[in-house]
Amino acid sequence: MMDGKTISIPVSPEMTCLKGTMRKKQKQRRPVNEPVIDRSEDVRHIHIQARLPGIPEEKIRIYLETNTLTLIASDDLMTFRKEILVPDGSRLCKKTFAAGLLNLTLEKTAG
16 A cells, blocks of 8 residues: 555566565476495596486486586486596596496596
């Protein structure tokens, strides 16, 4: 009420009133989890195993940039994300996935 007059303010469906203030509804975000990682190395290779229970293989993304391997895996319920430092110039030479276990082998470059 302002000066005895009622005013009407249109509210879009994505807006809610919370304690007298207008706030945009946020999309419900899936929790981001860090997968359990096992890592081992030998002279020429780095071996990484990531546990990704319930994630189908087609929902796994692997990015390798300079000295960082980024693993992102998600489905409708959860998201896994992990950044792993690797030696500069490493390259992914083998990937297998079975029963929720992702196995990666990276080759170290000589240098």
